[in-house]
Amino acid sequence: MALALRRNRKAANVDRRDGAPTDEKIRIKSVESIDVTVLIGSAISAFALVQLLYETFLPLSGALGFIVVWYVFFLTISWIAVRELRGTVRAKDHLARVLVWTGASLAIVPLVLIVLYVIGKGYQALRPQFFTEDQRYVGALSDSTEGGGAHAIIGTIQQVGIASLIAVPLGITTAVYLNEVKGRLARPLRTVVDAMSAVPSIVAGLFIYAAWILALGNQQTGLAGSLALSVLFLPTVTRTAEVVLRLVPGGLREASLALGGTEWRTTSRVVLPTSRSGLVTAVILGVARVIGETAPLILTVGGAFILNWNPLSGKQDSLPFFVFRLIRFPQESQIARAWTGALVLMILVLVLFVIARAIGGRGPDHIGRLKKWRLQRKGLA
Amino acid sequence: MTDLGTTTEIPTVTSNVATIENALTGAAGLIASNVACWFGAKKVLEGVSLDMAPGQVTALIGPSGCGKSTFLRTLNRMHELVPGATLGGEILINGVDIYRGAIPVTDVRRRIGMVFQKPNPFPAMTVAENVVSGLKLSGMKVSKSEREELIESCLTKAGLWNEVKNRLGDPGRALSGGQQQRLCIARSLAVSPQVLLMDEPCSALDPTSTRRIEQTISEISESVTIVIVTHNMQQAQRVSDRCAFFLAAENEPGRIIEEGLTKDIFTNPRDSRTEDYVNGRFG
Amino acid sequence: MNEVDGARVTPVVHRSKVDRAYRAVATMSGTTVFLVMALIGGFLLYRGIDALRISGWGFITESQWAPDMGGAFGIAAVLPYTISIALVALFLAVPISVATALFITEYAPRRLRRFLTATIDLLAAVPSLIYGLWGLFYLQPRLITLSKWLADNLGFIPFFEVNEDFGTSLGVFPSSTFVAGVIVSLMVIPICTSVMREVFGQAPPGEREGAMALGGTRWGVVRDVVLPFGRGGIIGGSMLGLGRALGETIAVTLIISPSFDAKWSILEQGSNSIAALIALKFSESTETGISALMAAGLALFVITLLVNTAASSVVNRSRSGSATEI
Numbered sequence: 001m002a003l004a005l006r007r008n009r010k011a012a013n014v015d016r017r018d019g020a021p022t023d024e025k026i027r028i029k030s031v032e033s034i035d036v037t038v039l040i041g042s043a044i045s046a047f048a049l050v051q052l053l054y055e056t057f058l059p060l061s062g063a064l065g066f067i068v069v070w071y072v073f074f075l076t077i078s079w080i081a082v083r084e085l086r087g088t089v090r091a092k093d094h095l096a097r098v099l100v101w102t103g104a105s106l107a108i109v110p111l112v113l114i115v116l117y118v119i120g121k122g123y124q125a126l127r128p129q130f131f132t133e134d135q136r137y138v139g140a141l142s143d144s145t146e147g148g149g150a151h152a153i154i155g156t157i158q159q160v161g162i163a164s165l166i167a168v169p170l171g172i173t174t175a176v177y178l179n180e181v182k183g184r185l186a187r188p189l190r191t192v193v194d195a196m197s198a199v200p201s202i203v204a205g206l207f208i209y210a211a212w213i214l215a216l217g218n219q220q221t222g223l224a225g226s227l228a229l230s231v232l233f234l235p236t237v238t239r240t241a242e243v244v245l246r247l248v249p250g251g252l253r254e255a256s257l258a259l260g261g262t263e264w265r266t267t268s269r270v271v272l273p274t275s276r277s278g279l280v281t282a283v284i285l286g287v288a289r290v291i292g293e294t295a296p297l298i299l300t301v302g303g304a305f306i307l308n309w310n311p312l313s314g315k316q317d318s319l320p321f322f323v324f325r326l327i328r329f330p331q332e333s334q335i336a337r338a339w340t341g342a343l344v345l346m347i348l349v350l351v352l353f354v355i356a357r358a359i360g361g362r363g364p365d366h367i368g369r370l371k372k373w374r375l376q377r378k379g380l381a
Numbered sequence: 382m383t384d385l386g387t388t389t390e391i392p393t394v395t396s397n398v399a400t401i402e403n404a405l406t407g408a409a410g411l412i413a414s415n416v417a418c419w420f421g422a423k424k425v426l427e428g429v430s431l432d433m434a435p436g437q438v439t440a441l442i443g444p445s446g447c448g449k450s451t452f453l454r455t456l457n458r459m460h461e462l463v464p465g466a467t468l469g470g471e472i473l474i475n476g477v478d479i480y481r482g483a484i485p486v487t488d489v490r491r492r493i494g495m496v497f498q499k500p501n502p503f504p505a506m507t508v509a510e511n512v513v514s515g516l517k518l519s520g521m522k523v524s525k526s527e528r529e530e531l532i533e534s535c536l537t538k539a540g541l542w543n544e545v546k547n548r549l550g551d552p553g554r555a556l557s558g559g560q561q562q563r564l565c566i567a568r569s570l571a572v573s574p575q576v577l578l579m580d581e582p583c584s585a586l587d588p589t590s591t592r593r594i595e596q597t598i599s600e601i602s603e604s605v606t607i608v609i610v611t612h613n614m615q616q617a618q619r620v621s622d623r624c625a626f627f628l629a630a631e632n633e634p635g636r637i638i639e640e641g642l643t644k645d646i647f648t649n650p651r652d653s654r655t656e657d658y659v660n661g662r663f664g
Numbered sequence: 665m666n667e668v669d670g671a672r673v674t675p676v677v678h679r680s681k682v683d684r685a686y687r688a689v690a691t692m693s694g695t696t697v698f699l700v701m702a703l704i705g706g707f708l709l710y711r712g713i714d715a716l717r718i719s720g721w722g723f724i725t726e727s728q729w730a731p732d733m734g735g736a737f738g739i740a741a742v743l744p745y746t747i748s749i750a751l752v753a754l755f756l757a758v759p760i761s762v763a764t765a766l767f768i769t770e771y772a773p774r775r776l777r778r779f780l781t782a783t784i785d786l787l788a789a790v791p792s793l794i795y796g797l798w799g800l801f802y803l804q805p806r807l808i809t810l811s812k813w814l815a816d817n818l819g820f821i822p823f824f825e826v827n828e829d830f831g832t833s834l835g836v837f838p839s840s841t842f843v844a845g846v847i848v849s850l851m852v853i854p855i856c857t858s859v860m861r862e863v864f865g866q867a868p869p870g871e872r873e874g875a876m877a878l879g880g881t882r883w884g885v886v887r888d889v890v891l892p893f894g895r896g897g898i899i900g901g902s903m904l905g906l907g908r909a910l911g912e913t914i915a916v917t918l919i920i921s922p923s924f925d926a927k928w929s930i931l932e933q934g935s936n937s938i939a940a941l942i943a944l945k946f947s948e949s950t951e952t953g954i955s956a957l958m959a960a961g962l963a964l965f966v967i968t969l970l971v972n973t974a975a976s977s978v979v980n981r982s983r984s985g986s987a988t989e990i
Contacts, residue, residue: 062809064806064809064810065813089881089884090881092881092883093881093882093883093884095883096882096883096886096887097771097882097883099763100763100766100767100770100771101767101771102763103759103760103761103762103763103764103766103767104763104764104767104768104771104772104780106760106763107760107761107763107764107784107787107853107854107857108764108780108783108784108787110787110850111783111786111787111790113798113802114790114794114795114798117798117801117802118794118797118798121801170693170696170697171697173689173690173693173694174690174693174694174697176690176693177690177691177693177694178694180690181686181687181690181691181694183687183690183691183694185691185694185695185698186694188698189694189697189698192697192698192701192702193697193701194972194973194976195701195705195969196701196704196705197972198907198965198968198969198972199704199965199968200910200911200913200939200961200964200965200968201911201913201939202911202913202939202942202943202961203708203942203961203962203964203965206942206946206954206957206958206961207704207707207708209946209954210707210711210954210958211707214951214954231704234697234700235701238697249501251497251499251501252501252503252504254459254462254497254501255497255501255503255565255568256503256514256518257459257462257490258457258459258490258494258495258497258569259490259491259494259514259515259518259519259568259569259572260487260488260490260491260492260515260518260519260572261487261490261515261518261519262487262518262520262679262680262682262683263679263683263686263687264682264683264685264686265517265518265519265520266518267686269514269517269518270503270505270514270518273503273505273506274503274504274505276505285789288789289789291791292789292790292791292792292793292794293791294791294792294793294913294914295913295914295939295943298943298946299943299946320791320793320914323793323797324793324914324918327797327918339797342793342794342797345791345793345794346790346791346794349789349790349791350786353785353786353789357782357785363504364504364505365504365505365552365553365554365555366552367507367550367552372550375507375509375510375550376550378525378528379509379525379528379529379532380507380509380510380513380528380532380549380550381507381509381510381549381550417671419672458675461675467672467673468672468673468675469671469672469673470671470673471673480673480675480676481676482676482678485678485680486675486676486677486678487680
């Protein structure tokens with residue numbers, strides 16, 4: 001520490017003796033060069049040690065084992081080094097820091113690996129016709145570039161679309177009921193909604209299968225799939241919308257009422273506009289989650305190889321179900337198509353996610369260009 | 382204004398439609414008679430009677446926790462919004478009881494406006510939108526040119542026009558604290574209130590903004606009756622015509638100890654407790 | 665002077681037609697949602713009880729699953745498997761989540777915080793199908809060498825023991841509880857990390873500064889301020905992760921080969937979970953079979969519900985309080 005400060009003072013070139021005020025600032029280093037030296041040194045010596053001992057003395061083999069042993073040696077050597085240089089307290093701090101960095105890497109590195117892997121596997125059959133053709137002409141011997149997943153994509157869009165049409169208005173209105181109207185049913189309703197958000201996705205599918213399909217005698221259709229998705233989507237939207245509404249400060253509602261506003265106008269002109277970006281984010285993230293749900297669709301949608309534009313009758317396919325089914329086929333080409341489907345799915349989720357974050361990052365103060373133009377016409381901007 | 386909706390009781394003070402109509406224009410007088418307030422079972426105010434004459438500035442002073450703000454909120458029917466809050470007594474605006482349904486509650490609040498302690502401009506609206514938001518919220522319609530005039534006149538009255546005339550399209554929260562509060566005042570004025578209630582409007586502001594707001598108060602007080610809660614005794618002396626001193630003894634509901642002309646309260650108080658408070662011996 | 669007096673005024677409130685309509689619509693929406701959800705719960709209960717009537721207490725003691733042939737069925741194998749997969753997942757996920765959450769709030773450069781939080785949220789958004797596929801094709805082949813090493817060297821621990829009949833060739837190890845657990849842990853990490861990160865971020869700056877002013881290191885602040893403060897978040901976040909792990913369907917279905925003999929060994933081939941059971945059996949099930957699956961699904965639902973409720977209350981009651989939303 002003293003070393004670093006001394007060096008910095010020289011660099012800042014501050015002349016203290018005549019007391020003249022200076023604009024030069026002290027640069028505080030967060031990592032000192034000696035710590036970096038210790039880290040690198042420990043890493044190298046640990047590596048050398050492992051090289052020496054591996055396979056000859058230790059009952060391990062393979063790359064994974066090598067890395068694990070190297071890591072353990074690295075921890076031990078650097079612990080000893082820091083303890084000699086600075087004492088036990090700093091050594092513990094160092095150890096904690098290494099462990100935390102390791103843990104975080106273990107959490108984040110898989111994301112990179114997964115994305116790269118899916119791109120690698122799915123790229124092969126990713127042609128424009130994947131989006132336009134279905135599998136009606138695809139046989140056991142067809143190449144992976146023949147046919148496509150259009151039927152699955154259309155199916156997903158329709159099913160998620162219908163589920164959103166059901167869940168989003170209902171969910172937001174219910175959130176308004178819970179947070180703004182606060183009727184007598186609010187407390188039991190909130191309990192029920194929280195409970196329903198714990199429904200496992202497969203159970204939602206099983207419910208629709210048993211109630212809608214078996215008991216009521218309907219077929220497996222896109223609509224059945226969207227109903228199953230709604231069972232999952234509705235509690236999510238309601239809860240997140242309620243959280244967003246609750247974040248609107250109460251002072252705004254008071255101000256609106258104090259101006260003579262009615263309850264409806266307070267909700268529609270103050271509360272909802274203020275929470276708009278939060279609500280939109282919540283909806284988009286909900287859609288992103290629902291798009292990837294496979295389990296409820298397994299039981300309800302039926303799966304198909306040809307495009308079915310009608311969600312109300314006949315089996316439909318869906319992107320996640322498409323992937324799930326095709327990945328078990330023995331043919332390489334089907335597996336390749338499945339991976340392409342997985343890639344498309346992943347891209348969809350990623351795009352939705354990015355959009356949601358972009359919108360969510362804007363506060364309620366954000367005034368878009370369209371709105372600004374409208375306001376200027378009214379003389380309000 | 383002839384359709385008054387269904388009422389559960391006949392208004393006790395006056396049922397004459399013409400009288401009611403007359404009551405509802407220009408600076409109005411508020412008369413509180415024997416007002417009491419409860420939060421649940423706890424009584425927080427008792428026996429409050431006060432005459433707030435039209436065109437005057439009445440200040441409510443006293444140490445914290447004596448029920449000044451609670452009383453203020455009964456004057457525009459905001460008190461009842463708190464779950465479990467109830468009240469007793471009578472509050473008349475130009476002789477019409479505001480609680481008995483002769484005037485719809487949204488109308489009561491439009492005519493008796495309020496400026497809060499913490500500025501609360503609407504974040505999803507521009508400065509200009511904020512000023513006229515009261516019109517939209519209370520259902521008043523104006524033409525575009527009327528709207529522009531109103532924006533300029535209200536912002537001028539609030540002492541904000543010169544500072545924001547080129548920033549009307551900025552979001553309401555982009556202004557500084559003092560400017561936001563003046564925006565809220567302009568917003569309240571846009572709906573032509575007869576009374577303006579102010580709950581410690583300057584307590585969170587810097588001295589320059591405070592001075593500007595006090596100037597606004599004196600400029601508008603002839604056309605809008607003002608009732609202001611303030612902790613700042615010098616402010617009460619500067620702006621108000623009459624003062625009411627609130628005090629709550631330990632475990633007792635708050636009461637008005639003394640009220641009268643400001644200069645009398647401060648130079649020649651009748652009650653010893655008033656004298657102690659205005660001389661800074663407590664509070 | 666605090667008794668309730670008489671002479672209270674009942675303020676007259678007329679709601680305009682618009683207001684009444686607004687309230688009516690909102691109330692209808694709330695009522696609809698309430699009824700629909702109650703209906704779902706009721707239906708599940710009704711059908712499930714049908715099945716329980718057939719199986720009786722055997723539902724808890726029976727390991728096999730053969731409701732359609734008039735055979736016995738029970739969750740005595742499936743439930744322990746479900747729990748062991750979840751526990752393996754938690755065993756890996758909780759330390760990693762704590763480390764990641766600490767990294768984001770304490771160790772990472774300030775400017776990276778938003779980016780890292782977004783990355784964790786992205787991990788949570790990736791469909792479990794993708795995790796399952798990656799786990800099956802990429803991770804499992806690499807995990808089974810690890811399984812073999814564990815069986816060979818740490819086989820004295822009952823979890824790592826492998827039935828001697830099978831020997832320890834690599835073919836024994838795929839489709840096991842261990843592999844499924846590792847992959848489920850990947851899905852649980854983002855959930856736990858989010859909750860813990862939020863809680864750690866609320867550790868009072870005053871206490872942090874106090875620790876630093878005493879000459880504490882970063883680890884000292886973490887150990888003495890952040891972790892004690894965040895204890896509720898760690899427990900609550902872990903329980904939430906547990907709920908997620910119990911209900912995971914697709915990844916488990918892809919990995920495991922179904923077994924109905926509960927065993928201690930997690931490395932050996934053969935595993936199960938209630939969710940996977942439903943996914944695999946529904947298409948070949950008759951009425952009775954469906955009812956039986958519903959009973960199992962109901963059991964899973966109830967367990968998940970209890971775990972989630974406990975998680976919320978732990979977080980709410982902790983020092984970070986109800987400022988954190990679960």
